[in-house]
Amino acid sequence: MRYESIAVHGGKEEDSGKRAVNYPIYLSSTFAQPGLDQFQEFAYTRGGNPTRSHVERLAADLEGAQYGLALASGMAATSLVFGLLRQGDKVLINNNVYGGTWRYVSNIFSNHGIEYEVVSDFNNYDFSNTASNVKMIFIETPSNPLLEITDIRKVSQEARKRGILTVVDNTFLTSYFQRPMELGADIVVYSATKYYAGHSDILAGLVILNQEELYLKLKFLQNTYGGILSPTDAFLLTRGIKTLSLRLDKHQKNALLAAQYLKRHKAVKDVYYPGLKSHKNYDIQRSQATGDGGVLSLRLNDGWDSKRFTANLKIFDLAVSLGGVESLICHPATMTHESYAPELQEKIGIDSKLLRLSIGIEHEEDILEDISSALKKAKL
Ligand SMILES: Cc1ncc(COP(=O)(O)O)c(C=O)c1O
CATH class of the missing domain: 3.40.640.10 (Type I PLP-dependent aspartate aminotransferase-like (Major domain))
Structure with missing residues (x-):
């Protein structure tokens, strides 16, 4: 089988x-x-x-x-x-x-x-x-x-x-x-x-x-x-x-679209997603995995506020965890990775500007529209 x-x-x-x-x-x-x-x-x-x-x-x-x-x-x-x-x-x-x-x-x-x-x-x-x-x-x-x-x-x-x-x-x-x-x-x-x-x-x-x-x-x-x-x-x-395969195919489709959208957006400084060609280990990922999953992380540019961005998302709940059907956003430095000492967080890049998205299986247009409208409202 x-x-x-x-x-x-x-x-x-x-x-x-x-x-x-x-x-x-x-x-x-x-x-x-x-x-x-x-x-x-x-x-x-x-x-x-x-x-x-x-x-x-x-x-x-x-x-x-x-x-x-x-x-x-x-x-x-x-x-x-x-x-x-x-x-x-x-x-x-x-x-x-x-x-x-x-x-x-x-x-x-x-x-x-x-x-x-x-x-x-x-x-x-x-x-x-x-x-x-x-x-x-x-x-x-x-x-x-x-x-x-x-x-x-x-x-x-x-x-x-x-x-x-x-x-x-x-x-x-x-x-x-x-x-x-x-x-x-x-x-x-x-x-x-x-x-x-x-x-x-x-x-x-x-x-x-x-x-x-x-x-x-x-x-x-x-x-x-x-x-x-x-x-x-x-x-x-x-x-x-x-239903794992069905869900993961959709998570991944949505995540790639979201990553590509964020990568192009002027509000966004960094996007981390292994399915982006710009990812530093894109080739290693291609050699060992058949997909890239539904999680991505990002940092906003100066001039855009992470708190406002998070607060204005409608589809994404602010919550730890990932991999569920619903989209979530979290702030690793204070939520999932608070066990790292602040100096270590800073050294390895889990800084206060980093946000992690778990992209759900909602309609891709709803996800992109939600991100787009929250980014507009995040402008300082
Ligand atoms: C990569 C990874 N490993 C392990 C764990 C721990 O799993 P659990 O919360 O089910 O104990 C998590 C939880 O977020 C995780 O993201």
Whole structure:
């Protein structure tokens, strides 16, 4: 089956024999066992639940992978993967990752004796001096909020030579547009809160991988930490996935039009969107992804006011998050990336002028008209 068909039919296993076309929600914390020395697949929902297993298989199928794990949020997924690290290990991470990931790295690693190094440009990074305690490279590509692109093939190849795990946060593109494991990565993590679920109604996280030994470790941690996806949210995630390709095609179409419009507008100083030919890593993006997603960031020129622009948008709500059907705008410096110290924000470009748009699936003309009219009103 092809991607769109797997999204509708994947992950299925025979259930109770009632032939429901939707996989049911098993709202049961515990499961009866046949006998004292006979245990069935499911025992207790923290360890496994049929509705969760279904979406885990579905997400793995979509990625062409062996294993999936579903967690209560994207951060639960990232934390689970960081749970593989031991005292003395070191992690390399790209310099603009989601604020919650940075909060973890900059606050929690030191409690566990884990070191980290922030890499400003993996594409030109010299791996020859990589310290022997580097055990993981964590990259977010496209990155949040600056839409920087990291060459997954190159990083994975260098990492593999040195026995280092490559983990990719693929939230912005999903397996519909980018398959990091096919490019050499070991583990893919997602905030499935975003495009996979797609309707801004649940939080969810996914970890996808192929290596059995790693999967068993992560499955053990999933049951031990307990941050699992609930059966009801697993059902909603499954439902969201069925329309993922349709939504993403529309998000992307609208986002490219918005990016091109903003790029031409005199009010706009910078636009960051990997689908624009002017993006500094346009070629790398073309070589590893089949699409560019629905998120873009921008800065207005002097003479136009960001607050007025934001306040005058009618279609875009001012809210964190992305990947839902509705368009949103946010101010990363104070909203999604406030965990970065102000000096660091300034250094890497998450300054007070940066705005991030999550372009929804509304009619493209309505989106462009809304942006155009808000820009007019933003003139000082
Ligand atoms: C790229 C990225 N990774 C991870 C997360 C964390 O996901 P969640 O909010 O589902 O915990 C987010 C949330 O915005 C994100 O944008």
